[in-house]
Amino acid sequence: MVGLLISRLGAALVVVLGVCTLVFLLIHLVPGDPVEAMLGESAQPADREALRAALGLDRPLIEQYRDYLSRLVRLDFGLSFQDRRPVATILAERLPATLELALAALALSLLLALPLGVLAARYQGSRLDRGAMGVSLVGISIPNFWLGPLLILVFSLWLGWTPVSGREDPASLILPALTLGTGMAAILARMVRASVLEVLGEDFVRTARAKGLGEGRVLWGHALRNAWLPILTLIGLQLGGLLGGAVITETVFAWPGIGSLLVEAIQSRDYPVVQACVLLVSLSYVLVNTLTDLVYTWADPRIRWHV
Amino acid sequence: MSNFVGGPPFRSKESGWLMPSALLVLWFLVALVAPWLPLTPNAVDLPGILASPGAETLLGNDDLGRPVLHRLLVGARVAFLVGFGVVALSLLIGALVGGIAAFAGGWVDLVLVRLVDVFLAFPGILLAIALAGILGPGIDNLILALAATGWVGYARLSRAQILALKERDHVLAARALGVRPGRVLVRHLLPLTLAPLIVEATFGIGGVVVAEAGLSFLGLGVQPPQASWGSMIREGVSYMLVAPHLVMAPGIAIALVVFSVNLLGDRLRDWLDVRAL
Numbered sequence: 001m002v003g004l005l006i007s008r009l010g011a012a013l014v015v016v017l018g019v020c021t022l023v024f025l026l027i028h029l030v031p032g033d034p035v036e037a038m039l040g041e042s043a044q045p046a047d048r049e050a051l052r053a054a055l056g057l058d059r060p061l062i063e064q065y066r067d068y069l070s071r072l073v074r075l076d077f078g079l080s081f082q083d084r085r086p087v088a089t090i091l092a093e094r095l096p097a098t099l100e101l102a103l104a105a106l107a108l109s110l111l112l113a114l115p116l117g118v119l120a121a122r123y124q125g126s127r128l129d130r131g132a133m134g135v136s137l138v139g140i141s142i143p144n145f146w147l148g149p150l151l152i153l154v155f156s157l158w159l160g161w162t163p164v165s166g167r168e169d170p171a172s173l174i175l176p177a178l179t180l181g182t183g184m185a186a187i188l189a190r191m192v193r194a195s196v197l198e199v200l201g202e203d204f205v206r207t208a209r210a211k212g213l214g215e216g217r218v219l220w221g222h223a224l225r226n227a228w229l230p231i232l233t234l235i236g237l238q239l240g241g242l243l244g245g246a247v248i249t250e251t252v253f254a255w256p257g258i259g260s261l262l263v264e265a266i267q268s269r270d271y272p273v274v275q276a277c278v279l280l281v282s283l284s285y286v287l288v289n290t291l292t293d294l295v296y297t298w299a300d301p302r303i304r305w306h307v
Numbered sequence: 308m309s310n311f312v313g314g315p316p317f318r319s320k321e322s323g324w325l326m327p328s329a330l331l332v333l334w335f336l337v338a339l340v341a342p343w344l345p346l347t348p349n350a351v352d353l354p355g356i357l358a359s360p361g362a363e364t365l366l367g368n369d370d371l372g373r374p375v376l377h378r379l380l381v382g383a384r385v386a387f388l389v390g391f392g393v394v395a396l397s398l399l400i401g402a403l404v405g406g407i408a409a410f411a412g413g414w415v416d417l418v419l420v421r422l423v424d425v426f427l428a429f430p431g432i433l434l435a436i437a438l439a440g441i442l443g444p445g446i447d448n449l450i451l452a453l454a455a456t457g458w459v460g461y462a463r464l465s466r467a468q469i470l471a472l473k474e475r476d477h478v479l480a481a482r483a484l485g486v487r488p489g490r491v492l493v494r495h496l497l498p499l500t501l502a503p504l505i506v507e508a509t510f511g512i513g514g515v516v517v518a519e520a521g522l523s524f525l526g527l528g529v530q531p532p533q534a535s536w537g538s539m540i541r542e543g544v545s546y547m548l549v550a551p552h553l554v555m556a557p558g559i560a561i562a563l564v565v566f567s568v569n570l571l572g573d574r575l576r577d578w579l580d581v582r583a584l
Contacts, residue, residue, distance in 0.1 A: 244431015266440030
């Protein structure tokens with residue numbers, strides 16, 4: 001068990017280092033000169049050199065990389081070009097909004113997807129199944145940068161029930177969470193259905209039925225208890241779609257989180273902020289998936305034999 | 308997810324081809340002939356600003372009086388070019404990387420698998436957003452950014468496939484006959500992995516169309532005045548109360564295309580009998 005834990009954490013650590021390296025290389029991989037891109041073509045040569053030195057871009061790549069990693073360990077993301085404040089402070093200001101939106105969307109999608117997926121699997125091939133999967137296919141096909149404006153049009157502009165954008169009013173959480181949560185629910189419902197179907201084909205379900213248990217007990221007591229682990233993994237993976245989709249949803253609703261910060265930073269060519277946003281989001285994703293992986297191993301004793 | 312563990316699929320295999328195929332053929336045709344149609348997607352018509360759909364202009368005009376229908380058709384071409392370009396590029400890179408990893412084994416496999424893991428650690432289209440943002444706007448950068456992040460799924464799929472196939476008798480026979488490894492991979496292994504890759508690529512086209520529109524919506528893709536479905540939504544959002552057709556038309560176009568592609572992917576998966584994708 002300890003050996004397994006170490007090997008999983010080791011693999012996660014390699015991925016973390018890879019992510020940090022790729023984010024570092026992002027700016028250096030770009031064709032052309034980042035300084036020129038930042039200042040524009042009309043900038044004075046002296047200004048360019050000054051900025052280059054300030055960014056450390058005049059030093060050898062390997063030295064810059066070492067410096068970058070040692071600053072990351074100290075959670076030092078540098079200063080924002082835009083308002084000269086530490087990037088870590090700006091991220092800390094924006095993080096609660098993104099967490100709030102992600103949790104609300106996650107809760108909503110679970111509330112929709114779990115019953116829908118389980119019932120679709122239980123009544124496989126029925127009208128309910130086809131209806132639920134049809135709705136979920138429509139849900140997958142509607143992009144959130146279209147659903148968001150539509151919800152604003154109906155609920156904010158026509159009905160006047162919710163604020164159009166921002167985060168001053170508690171009610172302003174409703175529309176972004178709906179936008180993000182329903183899209184995720186559509187995908188999750190299909191995956192839940194598949195997981196439950198797989199479990200329903202197992203021997204222990206047949207045994208449970210053979211010994212005369214009611215369908216309800218079989219479904220909720222036996223099938224679902226064994227399906228929730230793969231479902232947990234799916235939720236961990238879906239969190240990626242959630243975090244990625246949050247960038248667009250936050251922009252639609254001017255929700256002051258990490259996603260809208262990333263888009264603002266890209267538009268103002270504030271590269272330290274861009275780097276830090278991408279790092280923060282992807283490293284949290286790695287963290288969540290490593291945790292679900294470990295929970296899976298801990299909760300399902302059968303896994304240990306395979307490793 | 309239909310027909311996941313046997314039992315009746317949730318729709319019979321014969322039905323459900325017509326609607327998505329017809330819609331996609333229409334999309335292809337529009338994309339192919341768009342340059343030869345008498346379209347004026349950038350013609351400004353000041354008296355006709357924000358005109359509602361009607362007899363004069365079929366889908367109305369936008370905030371500069373440009374005809375929405377014409378912009379929609381031009382946008383169909385952009386979505387088509389980006390969608391197929393990115394998927395073809397990703398498929399090619401992914402199939403080769405995954406194939407080489409599985410076929411070579413050893414440290415080559417280890418390094419490539421770790422590389423794939425690193426790319427998979429970036430959730431959703433986050434990396435594409437950052438890459439497109441840093442590369443700067445424009446269709447070629449858009450294709451580059453989406454392909455640079457899109458090959459990973461195909462690599463993982465083709466690696467898994469080839470791992471399962473590489474001990475097959477015909478492969479061992481070819482190697483015993485002295486066929487070079489590269490030729491074994493390309494001629495004897497990769498063709499067998501085509502079915503799952505085609506299914507994945509079909510879904511991939513839907514994903515790329517949404518991603519292109521999403522990046523253009525954020526202002527990171529196609530640049531004005533060129534029309535793209537995503538940038539049309541971006542420009543239409545401010546006029547939603549007075550001219551909802553600016554957002555409705557491109558949104559419905561995206562949803563229809565993506566819906567058809569996904570439906571077709573489902574059917575293809577059942578038809579080619581690819582399990583558990």
